[in-house]
Amino acid sequence: MYFELLENIAQNNGMRDISPYTKLLLGLGCILIVITSPGYIVPLFIAITLSVCILGIGKIPVRLYLTLLSIPLGFAIASVIVIVLVTGGGMTVFSLQVTNWLSLSVTVESLNEGFFVFCRIFGGMCALFFISLTTPMTDLFSVMKRCYIPMVLIDLAMLIYRFIFIFMEKAELIYRAQVMRLGYSTYREAIHTSGDLAGALFLASWNAGEDLIKAMDCRCYSGQFALLSKETPLQIRSVLLICIFLGFCCTLEVITADYTIIPVSI
Amino acid sequence: MHIMEGFLPATWCIIWWIIALPFLIYGIIELKRILNQNREYLPLLGATGAFIFILSALKLPSVTGSCSHPTGTGLSTICFGPFITSVIALIVLLFQSLFLAHGGLSVLGANILSMGIVGPLAGYAIYRFLKNTALSMYITVFAACVVADLFTYLMTSIELALAYPAEIGGIAGSFTLFFGIFAITQVPLAIVEGVVLTLVFKYIVQLKPDILVSLGVFPKEKIESARSEF
Structure with missing residues (x-):
């Protein structure tokens, strides 16, 4: 089934021999940056770079990756539509009064908000897939x-x-x-x-x-599983590279904080 | 009901984590205690956990930043109480986000709060209330499971509404909208889930009543009389 598949991929991917700490540093770091980002550019940037990593270094088949990604993104689009309709602010593009307590309207700000949330989900999902496709559960246990x-x-x-x-x-x-x-x-x-x-x-x-x-x-089970894990040493070079990448994302986050997809001041 | 990775802003992620943590810590202490008492519970804990995993992976799309599915937490709440259930929910939700990209790591706190804490607490309250009445054991189990499921969705709607209040009507407005959409798919699902879990409970009564007696789930006489009906 589906998750058996994900586990199998994780056990055989191109980054299997990289230390799980390195991969977690990148994955969790990206999730943290994505959810704290005030603008849509950084999440989108992270989504694209991590996808390139998963496909290029992890050697996950492109078609499979797209199928995996399409399921949560389908859900995301449906939810974003609700956010666009419910939230408001700025110039009104379209409005519909359903009942006296609920009115659905599409405004400039709600469109911006919707697109921003979509990018955040996209970025978060790519980071999550990065962890689940490259790090097998057994490594995570250790x-x-x-x-x-x-x-x-x-x-x-x-x-x-x-x-x-x-x-x-x-x-x-x-x-x-x-x-x-x-x-x-x-x-x-x-x-x-x-x-x-x-x-x-x-x-x-x-x-x-x-x-x-x-x-x-x-076999003398005492309430504790003995874990045999292959100890892969941390590579200083890749850790440094990840730190530089995360630092770059943080800087980008500050610079692009005010960018919106539709300019607000019209 | 799982909220997706990246759907909630960072502040809400942190707030839900902080609220969920004390329950989880107490749950772990409780878990240690019952396992020291009797190791026989371990397979049942594992089976209920896997059952929750499978049931809550059967998702239907719902347009509220989330999806509809059975939760399956009712049974473990009745057997082990709400706190251990929250620990099981932590493990299950972690697996789901890693195996199925269903839920996420930053929103784990929010998901644990709705599926692992609020739902089970509500179900447990119903179970304790009905436990010693003359009502049939199966109706009690059914009611607890249905309530646990519905309260999970109530909490998820609150979480979503707090993060995305409506322009007109504010938090209450978007809560009504989110819960309204959930209710369409969730009320029938909750009833189906109640029936399935009651059936599972019936199997347990039939085949392994000892464990229910030793966990103190129902009084011995009640289980004995239910068994004599078969």
Whole structure:
């Protein structure tokens, strides 16, 4: 399924051997800059540079990346339309009084705001995809351990991570069996069958999980997973390069703070 | 209901994180306590977490900077209480934002607050209120799940309205708009979710009643009498 795919890509991407700290520094730094940016130029700039990084250095297929990006951006466009209609200020371009408490209007400022929010989502999404496409979850677990996140939390996270895959496996098995026995032939039948699927799925994965923990207990599981992580040393050059890039973005943020897509003063 | 990465301005991201943190810290302490008490709970914790992940990944687009989907938090609220549920929600939402680009890291605080704290707290309140009445156990579970789901969306609408108040009508105006749009898709979804989770609960009563008794979810007599009906 979809997220299995993302994990697979992350395990085999071109930046697999770069230290996860370096990648997180770039990804999280960009998210921080994007959400604090007062203008639309920096988020757009970050979106484009990170996309080039993901495609060029990470060697993610272009078509796949575009498909991945199109889903959240579709959602983003729908939400931006609402913001444009609801917020206001400046010259009115179009206005519609729906009921006495709600009026929808498109103004210069709301268009600017809408475009700005869209760029911020675009930039944020690219930064998020940068992290999820280049850094496998297993690497993130060892980073979390190093950052003194409570062990019980990481433990539960790893368990849920494993359970999600058990779930998917069982879901596919049960679903196929149901389809073969004509479980989804009519609408009524389908509702009944999907209820059964949910219940059976929960119990099946619960049992599988119990077995998993019993098996681990036999191997002296003490409530802490032993993590074997490949230690990749931090490369000073790439860290410096990222710092320069982030610094450049901050400067750009200050310079382009007042830029809007439609000039306000007309 | 997941708000997207970059959708909220930085100040709101920070405010929601600050509100969510105490709940998470208390949740982690609570989690440590029950796991020290009995390790048997671990598989159930994992299964409810994965269940929340799957249910809340089934999203329908909704035009409010967000989307509609079941939340699935009701069951773990009833079994483990709202605080541990908030920790599970933290993990699930982190995975969703990294695996599915569903939600985001900067808005994680806001998403935890709606799906992991406000929804479960409301569901838990209903559950505690109905727990010791003569009402059927299944109706209690159903009501708690539906309420947890609806309050999650109520909170998300508040979060969105605070960040983007309407020109006319202000915060209240945009709240009505956001919640109105959510309600169209969410009320039927919440009911479906309630039915599914009640069914799952019924399976648990049928096959593993001991764990419910040891967690003190329902009085023993109630579970025994429900079992004798099968």
